[in-house]
Amino acid sequence: MSKYDLDKGMGMLSFFTTKNLTKIIRVNSGAELKHFRMFEFVNSAILERTENTITLKIKDAIKETLFFPEDHVVINYSMNKELYVLTGVISYIYSINPIKMSINVTGVEKFKDLRKHQRYYVSMTSTIKVSGFVTPIFAVVKNISSGGVKVYCKEVLTYEDIIDVEVILDRTNKMNFNGKIVRITNIKDYYEYGIEIIGISESNLKCLYHYMKWLNSDYL
Numbered sequence: 001m002s003k004y005d006l007d008k009g010m011g012m013l014s015f016f017t018t019k020n021l022t023k024i025i026r027v028n029s030g031a032e033l034k035h036f037r038m039f040e041f042v043n044s045a046i047l048e049r050t051e052n053t054i055t056l057k058i059k060d061a062i063k064e065t066l067f068f069p070e071d072h073v074v075i076n077y078s079m080n081k082e083l084y085v086l087t088g089v090i091s092y093i094y095s096i097n098p099i100k101m102s103i104n105v106t107g108v109e110k111f112k113d114l115r116k117h118q119r120y121y122v123s124m125t126s127t128i129k130v131s132g133f134v135t136p137i138f139a140v141v142k143n144i145s146s147g148g149v150k151v152y153c154k155e156v157l158t159y160e161d162i163i164d165v166e167v168i169l170d171r172t173n174k175m176n177f178n179g180k181i182v183r184i185t186n187i188k189d190y191y192e193y194g195i196e197i198i199g200i201s202e203s204n205l206k207c208l209y210h211y212m213k214w215l216n217s218d219y220l
Contacts, residue, residue, distance in 0.1 A: 020051040020052065021049045021050065021051055021052060021053070021054065021105060021108075022049060022050065022051055024077070024079065024084055024108065025046055025049045025054060025077060025079075026046065026079065027046055027047065027048060027049065028045065028046065028047075029045070029046050029077075029079070030043065030044070030045060030046075031043075031044045031045070031046055031056060031075050031076065031077045032044065032075065032076040032077075033056065033058065033073055033074070033075050033076075034073060034074045034075075034122070034123045035066050035067060035071060035072075035073050035123060036071065036072050036073070036123040036124055036125055036140045036141075037066045037071075037125060038066060038123075039170045039171055041076065042058055042059075042060040042062065043058070043059045043060050044056045044057060044058050044059060044060075044075075045057050045059055046077075047100070052104065052105050053091065053102055053103065053104055053105065054075070054086070054088070054102070054103045054105060055094075055100070055101070055102045055103075056075075056100070056101065056103065057098050057099065057100045058098060058099040058100075059098070062099065065096060067090060067093060067099060067101060068090065068093070069090050069091060069092060069093065070089055070090065071089070071090045072087070072088070072089055072090075072123055072140045072142070072152060073087075073088055073089070073090060073103060073123055074086070074087055074088075074121050074122065074123040074142070075087075075088065075103070075105075076121075082110055083110070084108060084109070084110050085108070085109050085110075085121045086105050086107065086108050087105070087106055087107040087108075087121070087123075087142055088103040088104055088105040088106050088107075089103065089104050089106060090102070090103055090104075091103060091104045106187060109121075119143045119144070119145045120143060120144050120145070120212060120215040120216075121142065121143050122141055122142070122143060122144055122215070123140060123141070123142065124140070124141040124144075124167055124168055124169065125138070125139075125140065125141075125167075125168045126138075126139045126140065126141045126149075126151055126165060126166060126167045126168065127139065127165075127166045128151070128153070128157075128163050128164070128165050128166075129163065129164040129165075129166075130157065130161050130162070130163050131161065131162040131163075136166075137153055137155045137157075138153065139151040139152060139153035139193075140152045140153070141167055142192075144167070144208075144211075144212070144215075145212075146208070146209070146212065147196060147197060148179065148182070148194065148195050148196040148197050149165065149167065149179075149194075149195050149197075150192065150193070150194050150195070151165075151192070151193050151195060152187075152190050152191070152192055152193075153190060153191060153193070154189065154190045154191070155191070156191065157181055157184070157191070157193060158181070158184075159180075159181050159182075159184070161181060162178075162180075163178070163179050163180070163181070163195070164176065164177075164178055164179075165177055165178075165179050165195060169207065169211045170211075173207055173211065174207075175204050175207050175208050175211070176200075176201075176204055177197045177198075177199060177200040177204055177208075178197075178198055178199035178200070179195040179196055179197055179198055179199075180195070180196055180198050181193050181194065181195055181196075182194045182195070182196045
C-alpha cells in the first residue's frame with residue numbers, strides 16, 4: 001500500500017482564513033445533508049446562516065429520528081458550478097416534522113472538479129480497537145480514500161497506538177483494516193485523526209475500491 005497524504009496541505013479549518021459562510025451560502029437555496037448514521041444524502045433547504053452556522057430544513061421524508069445535538073454531519077452545497085463540502089456538528093434541533101436544525105460548521109473546502117481529488121467526504125460510523133483497550137472506541141469517519149481515513153472521536157489516541165479500524169460502509173457492507181495514526185488535531189471537545197492503512201485483506205480492499213467507485217459515480 002503506497003503512502004497517501006490525507007490532507008495535501010488543506011486543513012479542515014484553513015478555508016476560513018479567506019471565506020465565511022455569509023459569502024458562500026445563499027438563504028433559501030438547496031443543499032444535500034448526510035448524517036453519520038445515514039447511508040445516503042437527503043435534500044435540504046438553507047433557512048439562515050451566519051459566519052459559522054447554518055440553519056436548514058430537511059425536505060425529504062425520514063422515517064427514523066436520527067438527529068441529536070453534537071451529531072456529525074456533512075453538507076454538499078453547489079454555487080456557480082463549484083461544490084463546497086462543509087463538515088459540522090448539530091448544535092440545536094428546532095423541530096422534528098419537518099426536521100429543522102442549526103449546524104455549527106467546523107470545516108469548509110471548495111472543489112472545482114471532483115475528478116482531480118481522491119478523497120471523498122462522508123459521514124459514517126466506525127469503531128476503533130486499540131491494543132490495550134478493552135472496549136472499542138466509537139468514531140465518525142469524515143473522509144475516505146484509497147490510503148486511509150479521517151475520523152473524529154472523543155478518545156485520546158497517540159501515534160504509537162496499534163489500531164484496528166472497522167467502517168460501516170452501507171446497510172450490508174463494512175470494511176476492516178489495520179492502521180496507524182499519521183495526524184492528530186484537537187478541535188474543541190473532540191479529536192481529528194488521520195489514519196493511514198498499513199494492512200488490509202484482499203476482500204476488504206476490494207470492498208473499499210467498490211465503495212469509492214460508487215462514491216465517484218454518485219458525486220459526478
